[in-house]
Amino acid sequence: MENFKPSIDEKVNFDSSNFFVFLIKWRKILIITTFVAGVIAAIISLLIKEKYEAKVTMFPTMSNAVSKALITDQFGNEDILQFGEEEQAQQMIQILKSNELRDTIIKKYNLAAHWKIDPESKYARTKLYEEYKSNIKFRRTEYLSVEIIVRDEDPVLAADIANSIAQLFDTMKLKIQRQRALEGFRIVERTYLDIQNQIKQKSDSLKWLNDKGIGDYNLQVERLTEAIGREIGRGNSQAVKILQTQLDTITKYGSVYKQLNEQLALLNRRLVEFQQKYDEARIDAFSQLPQKFVVENAYPPDRKAYPVRWLIVVVSALSAFVLTLICLIFYENYEKYRDKIIKSDK
Incomplete structure (x- = not known):
């Protein structure tokens, strides 16, 4: 064939x-x-099953540190009203996807029971997280805003979850920042208080010297020397003896007085420099600004999306x-x- x-x-x-x-x-x-x-x-x-979609639209802020935005000399470079850019939007999404935020939402709304997932069943946690991931999504828009999209059979619950996630973003980000800010404040505070303590010690020492009659070393030596000369010319040995005792005391402590004065002046300059750092660190540690601009809050939809x-x-x-x-x-x-x-x- x-x-x-x-x-x-x-x-x-x-x-x-x-x-x-x-x-x-x-x-x-x-x-x-x-x-x-x-x-x-x-x-x-x-x-x-029909699902309703609720959505929150928000922009990240550009400024993170309150002090940089409000009190430093660089005010204007960190405008508290300026919207964030691509980097800030990506950081926002990363926080929104964090395990802690996810677990907080799951616990707050008892989503395991809502999605009928038995906590005693095999791979219950994996199923719960997969359900969360399929119903709750985050995306960056072309305008650099971030959308929180929640789908659920209950339109009211979908809106509540979306709004809660938006609120938790501030809490989560401020918590992360505050951990670092508090540690920074403690470091600055220790240095600031140490400078204050040194100033007090130097000031107390100068006061003790002042009580002994020691002041402007050069001027006092010059005047006492002139006075001793005059009293010698007059033959007043008693006055010469008293003046000589004063001169010996000034000579003994004069260099110490001068050194303390110089050290005190240096410490005061350092204190002024550290005062601003201390104020900034304290504001960053104990004050807060919103970390987002909410363009549109979620509301219960009246029409199914899926x-x-x-x-x-x-x-x-x-x-x-x-x-x-x-x-x-x-x-x-x-x-x-x-x-x-x-x-x-x-």
């Missing part, structure tokens, strides 16, 4: 007229399969039509090739 090898002319090609004839030939099968697929899809779509039944029916029917069409084309080509092979054998 010779091998059958179809020529180019013998290959089947569907032009518009041939394709139309093909559709007419197999119209019954195509219509039936398309209709049946549509009916099945419609029935299945009716079994899918499933879109007509779309399910149309897509299913078209898919069935195309798949049936492809199968029929292969079937008809196979029949033609088989007949040609049989004829060539004869």
Whole structure:
């Protein structure tokens, strides 16, 4: 038996007229399969639980530190009214997806019971987290805002969850920032209080020296020396003795007084410099600003968002039509090739 090898002319090609004839030939099968697929899809779509969609739209803020936005010399570079950019939007989404925020929402609304997940069942936690992930989504828009999208069978609950997540974002971000801000404040506070303590010690020492009559070292030495000279000229030995005692005391403690004065001046300058850092650290640790601009809060929707039944029916029917069409084309080509092979054998 010779091998059958179809020529180019013998290959089947569907032009518009041939394709139309093909559709007419197999119209019954195509219509039936398309209709049946549509009916099945419609029935299945009716079994899918309806869900309502609630949405919160918000922008991140540009400024994070309260002190930078309000009291530093760089005011203007950190405008508290400026919207965040792409980096801040990505950070916002990362916090919204955090495990702590997710677990807080699940616990607050008892979502395990709401979604009918038995906590004692196998892989209960995994099922709960998967359900959360499928019903609660976060996305960055083209305008660099962030949307919190919640779907649920209960429209009121969907809106409540979306709004709660938006509120929790502030709590979560401020908690993260405050941990670092408090540690920074403690470091600055220790240094600030240490400088204050040193100033007090130096001031107390200077007061003790002042009580001994020591003040401006150079001026006092000059005046006492002149006074001793005058009293020597007058032959007043008693006065000379008293003045000499004062001069000896000033000479003894004068260098200490001068050194303390210089140290005190340096410490006062450091205190002024640290005062601003201390104020900034204290504000960052104990004050807070909202970390978002809410453009639109969620409200209970009055129209379902899922499933879109007509779309399910149309897509299913078209898919069935195309798949049936492809199968029929292969079937008809196979029949033609088989007949040609049989004829060539004869």
